[in-house]
Amino acid sequence: MESPLVSIITVNYKQAQVTCELLDSIAKLSYPNLEVIVVDNAQPDDDTQLYRQHFEKVVVINKTENLGFAGGNNEGIKAAQGEYVFLLNNDTEIKGGTIETLLNCFTSPSVGAVSPVIKYFDAPDTIQFAGFTEINKLTGRNELIKSRPQPTGTVLTPYFHGAAVMIPRFVIEQCGLMPEDYFLYYEELDWSRMFREAGFELKVCMDAEILHKESISTGKNSPLKVYYQTRNRIYFMKRQKGQRNTAFLLFFLLLSSPKNILSHLLKSEFKHFRAFTKGVWDALILRKTGFVRV
Template sequence: MKAPKVSIITVNYKQKEVTAVLLRSILSCGYSNLEIIVVDNEQIADDTEYYSRFHPAVRVINSPVNLGFAGANNLGIRKATSDFLFFLNNDTELQKGVIESLLEGFSNPNVGAICPIIRYDEDPSRIQYSGFTPINSLTGRNKLEQELPIQPWKETSYFHGAAVMISSKVVEKIGEMPEDYFLYYEELDWSQRLRDKGYKILVCQNAYILHKESISTGKNSPLKVYYQTRNRIHFMRRNGKVYPAFLLFFLTVSLPKNLISLSKSHGKAFRRGVLDALIFQKTGWTNPIEFSPNTYR
């Protein structure tokens, strides 16, 4: 029986050397029936020749504008021709047997998405993700679970955008990744839509990938603070069961706490995120917010 066709979709943003490492790992993983799609975000030139050195079958889609994480992945979805879509951050490395292990979980028709265990590249003994806790309806926060599951398959509330396989048929039913977040929280919203349709999200204990965390945005940059603040509010307005209670908590607890504790640059990013979410209620964002050192220090 022929192995199912899988489309690996990854987004590159001015890090072709990092993406090349991922492509090399895909070539070494041993799965034969693959379609590899690199969406080159905000890229005028064509680096197909460069990427082909690391995987000869790679297909490069160039976007002259920055479509954000969701927009770029959606561009890949529209070009994919496979039964399963495997979204991988470009700063990950694929291990042998991962694709085969994930595919086994889709024998259950109620399963819509499956993640591998995500380990830190700098220390593979440490687990970054083995699931997500539910989002607290009051705080709008949740936590990464970081312990190896006891059972081979573990149900979780949300998948991780760095590495998740989704059936193409499920994507047809739930729609593409929501682009109005631009960066952060889009996979949580997409997970919510998937579960609202009655599908389960699983984590596979027997498969893992390595992840170099937050290479594009920085682990604690003003850019990251802005998007996570704005999109936390936007997500809760859209999905929160008791949004007024969340908003009260945010304004009386989170807002003053962050204004006191954050540095000048991070504080400005936080305030701008709050204003854009609450006052201007911007939706359909298509351009990243730039936080230059001269302006936000």
């Protein structure tokens, strides 16, 4: 049976040891036709030799600026040679057989992307992701599905998970690269929307799993995370078609914002308060993109 070339792409940002742990797990895979690309964001030096101690043939792309999640992955996609690309967070670890199992899910040209089930690294019996719900038109939020809808096979999902997703090259060529305006968070939701509007199905494979060390880059409740999730939630909703924008903005400004501001102030989370208000301002007024210090 033919084994198509699969390009695993991961983005590193000042976490060389975490990335090396991912490379160690990739090195244990038996799949015979892999290309592995590390995009090193905001990297003043070249850590290629370090990475090659963990995966000998790794391709390293050093970028002096921080391109963010989307920009970094896009650099890897542009350099990749594979028939399939497999975007994999650097704070994940992969199990044997995952590549083969995901490839078997592409049973039709209409399948545009497949994510595995994602479990927590520190609690490997607990599911973090087995699909998404639709974005609520009023709140601009959705939910992770945290239990298997079925024991085996694939299920449809409105959005794939950016921490781990396999995509055929021809789908990216048809739909375009990941939107870079977001920099961090919500970009894979918008990319998923682009795939669906082009007529592709998005799936989660119940038979494949990866382990995720969640939020190592930004912290579980960091001001940086608050800023980007706030700004990009608004930006995402502004980009959607239909009448949802006005209803969402009224909900956000009249209900959600006062609630969040009061919560941060009552908890004396003043950095989080500033990050939230700056996120709202940038989304509604300044429309900044890229990395922003908060």
